[in-house]
Amino acid sequence: MAAVNPDLQSERDGATFDTNKLTFLLDGGEGMTERRREVEAEALADPEVTGGPHYHFMSRPEQYSDAVRKAVHYMKQAKTGKFDNPADAHWYRNTLWPNEMAPIGLHTTMFLPTLENNSSPEQKEKWAPLAKDFKIIGTYSQTEMGHGTNLKALETTATYEPELEQFILHSPTLSSIKWWPGGLGKTSNFAVVMASMIIKGKNYGMHPFIVQLRSLEDHTVITGIEVGDIGPKFGFNTIDNGYLKFDHVRIPRENLLMKNAVVEPDGTYVRIAKNEKAAYSTMIFVRAMIVLEVATRGLAQACTIAVRYSCVRRQSELVPGGPEPKVLDFQTQQYKLLPVLASCYAYWFSGLFIRMTYFQINYEIQQGNIDLLPELHAVSSGLKAFTSYGSMAGIEQCRLACGGHGFSQASGLPKIYTTMTAGCTYEGENSVLYLQMARYLMKSFLQAEKGETTTNSVAYLSKKNLDKCVLGATLSPDTIIAAYEHRAARLVRKAGLRVNALEAAGKPYHEAWNLTSVQFTKAAEAHCHYFVVLKFADTLEEMEDEAEIHNVLLQLFQLYACYGITNYAADFTEDGFMSQEQLDMVRLRVLDLMADIRPNAVALVDSFDYPDHILGSVLGRYDGNVYENLYKWAKDSPLNKTEVHDSYYKYLQPMITGKSNL
Numbered sequence: 083m084a085a086v087n088p089d090l091q092s093e094r095d096g097a098t099f100d101t102n103k104l105t106f107l108l109d110g111g112e113g114m115t116e117r118r119r120e121v122e123a124e125a126l127a128d129p130e131v132t133g134g135p136h137y138h139f140m141s142r143p144e145q146y147s148d149a150v151r152k153a154v155h156y157m158k159q160a161k162t163g164k165f166d167n168p169a170d171a172h173w174y175r176n177t178l179w180p181n182e183m184a185p186i187g188l189h190t191t192m193f194l195p196t197l198e199n200n201s202s203p204e205q206k207e208k209w210a211p212l213a214k215d216f217k218i219i220g221t222y223s224q225t226e227m228g229h230g231t232n233l234k235a236l237e238t239t240a241t242y243e244p245e246l247e248q249f250i251l252h253s254p255t256l257s258s259i260k261w262w263p264g265g266l267g268k269t270s271n272f273a274v275v276m277a278s279m280i281i282k283g284k285n286y287g288m289h290p291f292i293v294q295l296r297s298l299e300d301h302t303v304i305t306g307i308e309v310g311d312i313g314p315k316f317g318f319n320t321i322d323n324g325y326l327k328f329d330h331v332r333i334p335r336e337n338l339l340m341k342n343a344v345v346e347p348d349g350t351y352v353r354i355a356k357n358e359k360a361a362y363s364t365m366i367f368v369r370a371m372i373v374l375e376v377a378t379r380g381l382a383q384a385c386t387i388a389v390r391y392s393c394v395r396r397q398s399e400l401v402p403g404g405p406e407p408k409v410l411d412f413q414t415q416q417y418k419l420l421p422v423l424a425s426c427y428a429y430w431f432s433g434l435f436i437r438m439t440y441f442q443i444n445y446e447i448q449q450g451n452i453d454l455l456p457e458l459h460a461v462s463s464g465l466k467a468f469t470s471y472g473s474m475a476g477i478e479q480c481r482l483a484c485g486g487h488g489f490s491q492a493s494g495l496p497k498i499y500t501t502m503t504a505g506c507t508y509e510g511e512n513s514v515l516y517l518q519m520a521r522y523l524m525k526s527f528l529q530a531e532k533g534e535t536t537t538n539s540v541a542y543l544s545k546k547n548l549d550k551c552v553l554g555a556t557l558s559p560d561t562i563i564a565a566y567e568h569r570a571a572r573l574v575r576k577a578g579l580r581v582n583a584l585e586a587a588g589k590p591y592h593e594a595w596n597l598t599s600v601q602f603t604k605a606a607e608a609h610c611h612y613f614v615v616l617k618f619a620d621t622l623e624e625m626e627d628e629a630e631i632h633n634v635l636l637q638l639f640q641l642y643a644c645y646g647i648t649n650y651a652a653d654f655t656e657d658g659f660m661s662q663e664q665l666d667m668v669r670l671r672v673l674d675l676m677a678d679i680r681p682n683a684v685a686l687v688d689s690f691d692y693p694d695h696i697l698g699s700v701l702g703r704y705d706g707n708v709y710e711n712l713y714k715w716a717k718d719s720p721l722n723k724t725e726v727h728d729s730y731y732k733y734l735q736p737m738i739t740g741k742s743n744l
């Protein structure tokens with residue numbers, strides 16, 4: 083390995099804590115880190131994983147094809163049983179497809195989970211092993227050209243015919259064509275198709291059906307089905323997001339996944355699930371996973387690149403006539419990057435929390451206890467929206483902080499950005515998800531108004547909140563939490579009272595709701611902000627005796643919270659809760675905290691522990707040898723394969739010389 087750039091080495095030498103120990107905390111324990119590193123090391127030693135053509139120097143069809151090559155490699159490995167632990171499989175995939183979407187991504191994240199959580203026991207026994215062993219490859223096909231958000235308006239129909247005990251799948255309109263499902267266009271031979279179920283003329287709403295799309299022999303498309311790729315996108319170019327059209331395709335009755343609702347042979351519909359949104363369960367799972375696995379990890383990688391590069395890049399003067407400083411020593415550069423880094427840590431702890439909570443509550447739901455489903459739906463929706471938007475903005479900030487080289491694909495940042503930003507849209511568009519959380523907040527507000535006690539994430543709504551902020555120079559977590567509680571409670575209450583007032587003035591509820599929805603999305607955002615602050619504080623409180631790490635995490639916590647206050651100053655001050663003096667103090671504390679954190683900046687990104695292969699960045703290399711590798715990158719560019727490019731002979735030569743050698 084090449085020697086580490088001394089400018090990066092000096093940062094590591096000056097850190098006040100052991101990065102390894104912080105990595106253990108982020109991974110959820112030393113054993114988890116060790117296992118992750120083992121899986122990554124095995125993958126990194128495999129030429130099928132690290133070899134192959136260079137991602138950025140391929141066309142889109144080549145990118146897709148190479149991703150399929152990797153998919154086959156993954157499936158072969160998985161078939162040996164070595165990934166029985168889902169986390170191992172996850173680490174392996176992350177190394178195989180760094181910041182890319184696998185053509186079989188939907189198979190593992192949605193198709194299989196839907197089969198497992200929405201099938202009857204017999205169906206699960208039949209389908210899950212086939213999917214687990216990749217004997218069938220599937221996707222989750224819900225969104226249509228005309229509707230992604232409004233699931234009640236899905237137009238694909240599954241009409242039951244009792245005589246033959248079959249459902250007939252049909253796409254009655256142009257807008258009913260399934261559009262967007264990942265891996266649908268070219269890769270999958272099966273899909274879970276969400277369709278409106280119609281029995282004897284009655285529409286029972288969206289239900290999941292397992293449908294074969296292509297032959298298992300030669301991959302030709304089943305009669306009555308039209309399927310293909312939807313074309314190049316802003317990102318996600320390794321995956322074949324597809325379209326799917328049905329022309330009266332018949333499937334057996336048993337292909338309705340019947341855990342939540344059964345259709346008997348004579349067409350009698352029997353609902354089993356206690357909650358009518360049971361068919362939406364896979365979406366909750368993915369939303370809960372997006373927080374850590376998509377939003378936070380994308381941001382952590384971008385921070386790693388931008389912070390390391392900012393310690394390697396020297397430019398301008400700090401001391402008149404002095405040497406060029408590392409750009410991270412400029413206060414404005416710290417202001418670009420360190421609050422983003424702090425938010426990354428904040429999201430990480432919320433991500434760990436929602437992942438664990440999802441598995442706990444889902445276990446309860448599987449046992450038939452659905453009491454906590456509304457809480458899980460609200461929190462997973464809100465956190466998905468809050469963290470994906472924050473990460474998207476943070477990644478862009480990291481890119482801008484890298485100056486010109488940030489604009490090159492060599493930085494790795496455009497790819498991280500385009501992959502991650504999709505997470506603001508898929509699995510529920512962010513504003514739509516904030517409005518789902520807002521429904522929950524409105525209900526909780528009404529409960530609190532009636533004097534009832536609200537619980538879990540909204541417990542603060544029925545508490546007596548402080549009227550005056552008591553935040554002082556010590557910035558204790560409790561006073562910070564109280565400030566965020568006050569802001570969220572006030573914004574929720576203000577929006578709730580406005581709905582009530584509009585209704586009292588004669589507006590129907592739906593109109594009152596729409597007229598308050600901007601306020602409510604801001605209230606939902608404030609609620610999520612509070613929640614993320616709270617989970618960060620909880621992590622600090624629960625930490626075991628690691629004083630150095632506790633110190634630096636406390637600084638990050640304070641920076642995250644203070645930066646949030648300065649960014650949303652009006653929310654904290656306009657009702658007189660926080661004084662101008664307190665706000666001024668908070669603003670100055672942001673600057674002081676940045677100076678405190680600065681010496682540990684590289685150690686804090688090293689703790690994310692991303693191998694260079696996953697970062698895919700010349701700027702963010704662990705060894706910091708940026709310039710020689712930028713030069714190498716340029717030399718590898720396909721345009722440099724020949725001294726004179728073909729286009730010269732085709733176009734320039736005739737114009738410049740008046741003759742053509744072609």
Ligand SMILES: CCCCC/C=C\C/C=C\C/C=C\C/C=C\CCCC(=O)SCCNC(=O)CCNC(=O)[C@H](O)C(C)(C)COP(=O)(O)OP(=O)(O)OC[C@H]1O[C@@H](n2cnc3c(N)ncnc32)[C@H](O)[C@@H]1OP(=O)(O)O
Nearest residue numbers: 169172191230231232233359362371375459508509510521
């Ligand atoms: C270590 C292991 C790691 C494992 C890693 C695993 C995974 C890796 C991570 C991530 C994967 C990454 C990448 C995957 C890449 C791409 C995948 C993209 C896939 C897709 O992109 S796939 C399509 C997703 N497409 C949507 O996301 C549609 C959004 N649109 C909706 O979701 C609905 O359409 C909605 C909610 C807007 C309106 O729906 P609606 O009109 O029917 O309902 P309505 O508003 O009337 O609400 C009536 C009552 O239902 C409640 N309610 C609603 N939803 C509920 C739910 N889910 N559960 C429980 N209750 C729910 C409400 O809260 C309310 O309750 P109440 O009445 O009490 O207030």
Ligand SMILES: Cc1cc2nc3c(=O)[nH]c(=O)nc-3n(C[C@H](O)[C@H](O)[C@H](O)COP(=O)(O)OP(=O)(O)OC[C@H]3O[C@@H](n4cnc5c(N)ncnc54)[C@H](O)[C@@H]3O)c2cc1C
Nearest residue numbers: 222223224225229230231262263264504508509510511513
């Ligand atoms: C990369 C990518 C991968 C995807 N993968 C899959 C997949 O595998 N399977 C699948 O089924 N789908 C998939 N999708 C589809 C995705 O889930 C939807 O695009 C997403 O849910 C948003 O729905 P929409 O496209 O209908 O947006 P729209 O709802 O049309 O959003 C347009 C605008 O309208 C606003 N809006 C809509 N409804 C409301 C409302 N009620 N109140 C206020 N504002 C509203 C939105 O906020 C937004 O600003 C994918 C999409 C992308 C981009």
